[in-house]
Amino acid sequence: MSPNAEFGVLIADDEPAARRGVRQLLAPYTNFHVVGECRDGAEVLASLDSLEAHVIFLDIQMPGIDGFDVIRRRTPERMPAIVFLTAYDQFAIKAFEAQALDYLLKPVAAARFAATMQRLTRQLRGRSTAADAAIVAATSRGSVVIPVNEIDWIESSDNYSRIWSGGRSYLLREPLRTLEHRVRAYGFERAHRCALVRLASVRKLAVTNAGELVAVLESGARIPVSRRRRTLFTSAIKSLKP
Numbered sequence: 001m002s003p004n005a006e007f008g009v010l011i012a013d014d015e016p017a018a019r020r021g022v023r024q025l026l027a028p029y030t031n032f033h034v035v036g037e038c039r040d041g042a043e044v045l046a047s048l049d050s051l052e053a054h055v056i057f058l059d060i061q062m063p064g065i066d067g068f069d070v071i072r073r074r075t076p077e078r079m080p081a082i083v084f085l086t087a088y089d090q091f092a093i094k095a096f097e098a099q100a101l102d103y104l105l106k107p108v109a110a111a112r113f114a115a116t117m118q119r120l121t122r123q124l125r126g127r128s129t130a131a132d133a134a135i136v137a138a139t140s141r142g143s144v145v146i147p148v149n150e151i152d153w154i155e156s157s158d159n160y161s162r163i164w165s166g167g168r169s170y171l172l173r174e175p176l177r178t179l180e181h182r183v184r185a186y187g188f189e190r191a192h193r194c195a196l197v198r199l200a201s202v203r204k205l206a207v208t209n210a211g212e213l214v215a216v217l218e219s220g221a222r223i224p225v226s227r228r229r230r231t232l233f234t235s236a237i238k239s240l241k242p
Contacts, residue, residue, distance in 0.1 A: 041065025
């Protein structure tokens with residue numbers, strides 16, 4: 001173990017070669033040290049109770065209890081930072097819904113792993129920003145990763161949410177009330193009951209002839225601000241100014 005190590009790592013994969021691969025990729029990052037390895041979900045659950053792990057590199061498909069079952073049984077609140085490892089990309093949406101920090105496809109390239117380690121280090125040191133957070137949405141062509149700091153606003157669509165980013169929209173199978181918990185820390189505020197706005201995307205606040213307040217976004221979108229939320233929303237916008 002490196003004397004400079006800050007963070008414990010648990011590696012969970014049923015393939016010995018995959019575990020060795022993660023160890024090799026981790027070698028240059030001396031602030032991380034491996035505290036244990038697991039071959040299946042049952043070993044992961046036992047290890048999380050006995051070892052001090054700040055992050056887990058977690059394979060999805062393992063014998064018996066798979067990666068998602070591990071999180072479900074332990075609950076996301078009691079998990080360390082999660083980086084999923086898998087040979088398949090169809091689990092991406094479910095992985096981010098499980099509050100994973102990242103989702104790596106095997107074999108993992110060193111450059112891709114380096115980006116993960118940078119995000120991981122910032123999160124563990126309490127320096128996470130919107131640039132480190134992302135939401136995965138399904139499209140007709142597959143999954144798309146949307147950085148939170150590129151979202152303009154989010155609207156409710158029954159039990160779904162529609163994310164607007166750069167003039168395009170993406171439907172997410174998650175109600176606005178739960179999505180709000182995921183993004184609120186990154187500078188989002190309710191404009192009205194059915195809309196969340198990223199405050200940094202607001203170009204100006206305007207008042208209509210009818211006396212209604214409207215948030216005009218950089219994208220050109222105009223989002224009404226309800227009377228009930230006007231004071232809070234305006235104060236949040238003012239707090240962004242230096």
